[in-house]
Amino acid sequence: MDKILIRGATVIPMTGPEKIIEDGEIAIEAGKIKAVGPAGMIDKGWLADKIIDARGMVALPGFINCHTHAAMTLLRSYADDLPLMQWLSERIWPLEERLTAEDVYWGTMLCVLEMIKSGTTTFADMYFFMDDVAKAVRQSGMRASLSRGMIGVAPTAQLALVESEAFVQEWNGGANGRITTMLGPHAPHTCPPAYLxxxxxxxxxxxxxxHIHLAETLQEAADIRKEYGKSSIAHVNELGLLDFPVLGAHCVHVSPEDIKIMKEKNVRVAHNPES
Ligand SMILES: [Zn+2]
Structure with a gap:
């Protein structure tokens, strides 16, 4: 199936609202978009192997989910009415200790299926058994930026560093470039400065x-202020962390001063207002 023609869709290219094509066509050849335009613009000599009738639908570039723990789809609704740290320490972490690589593979696959169904083609994931997450990405055709989550205060802290290094070496640029890797220290309040x-x-x-959780809860803000006398953002900035390309998850409790630092350091924010 080399040549695919999608026709009849309302096409939304990302060039601005005035460029919406009401009755559009998208020609795909060898897995790549060959042409996008109004109906009838495709060269008559170009014959599709498959035609997708997309009337009544919208075609647009894939969505990107900038912060996931994809395999946690398996834990959906589990004690999700508890405050973050109580939810993590009393429910999630003990349960995660019992997850196997196979569980993580299938949990990721379920999440991938749901993402594809709703138009998401790329995700930035932080979890463990990341080889299995990477395999799910490779098999599904998705794109992903993957990081092995690391909790500096956990007994697995050292192991997580070793696994992160191996994971980056093995998978950065993997699946024909669809996989890139990052490092995933969990958060400033679970990763002390020496660990960061x-x-x-x-x-x-x-x-x-x-890829790190930043300024996620008021409790984190209070703990960091008590320990270091400053905000989470100022704290990681002074450690030099923001001199690296940083994807900051949540970033809910930030002051105008924090925002100034984040702008200056070009921190990329996955704003998840609810934990
Ligand atoms: Zn998270």
Whole structure:
């Protein structure tokens, strides 16, 4: 199936609202878009192997989910009315200790299926058993930026660093370039400065970015302020973390000062207002 023609769709290319094509056509050849335009614009000599009638539908570039723990689809609704740290420490972390690589593979596959069904083609994931997450990405045709989550205060802290290094080496640029990797220290309140130093050393060594939860809850803000006398953003900035390409998840409790720092350091934000 080399040549596919999608026709009849309302096509929304990302060039601005005035460019919406009401009765559009998209020609695809060898897995790549060959042409996009109004009905009848495709060269008459170009014959599709398959024609998709998309009347009544919208065609637009795939969505990107900038912050996921895809396999947690399996844990959907599990105690999700608890405050974040209580939910994590009393329910989620003990349960995650019992997850197998196969569980993570199938949990990711379920999430991937739901993402594809709703138009998401790329995701930025942080979890564990990441080889199995990468295999799910490779098999499904999705794109992903993957990071092995690391909790600096957990007994697995050192192992997580070792696994992160191996994962980056094996998978950065994997699945024909559809997979890129980042390092995934969980958050400033679960990764002490000495641990973040080690993460930054790895980021430097492999020239990869850092995916981290930042300023997620009021409790985190209070804990960091008590410990270091500053905001989460100011804290990680002073450690030098924001000198790396950073994808900051949540970023809910940020002050105008914090926003100024984030702008200056070009922090990319996956704004998830609810934890
Ligand atoms: Zn998260």
């Amino acid at each position: 130093e080690k993460v930054m050393a790895l980021a430097k060594k492999f020239n990869v970015g850092i």
